[in-house]
Amino acid sequence: MDTAKTVKELRESTGMSRKEFSEHTGIPVRTLEDWEAGRRTPPEYIPRLIAYQLKYEDLVKGKEDNLL
Secondary structure, eight states, X not given: OOHHHHHHHHHHHHTOOXXXXXXXXXXXXXXXXXXXXXXXXXXXXXXXXXXHHHHHHHHHHHHHHHHO
């Protein structure tokens, strides 16, 4: 799968706008726009790192919810 498409799908799965996703991940908005438009290609490891970050956050959130 195309790495730029994967990044877009990961962002969309969070329900965040590009600006929100940018602030959340630390990736500049312009970079996300370029990736999603196909003007630039992210390194292949970027989608894996983002997916890992999102999964980790979900796991932590799940544990916090179970404690309450």
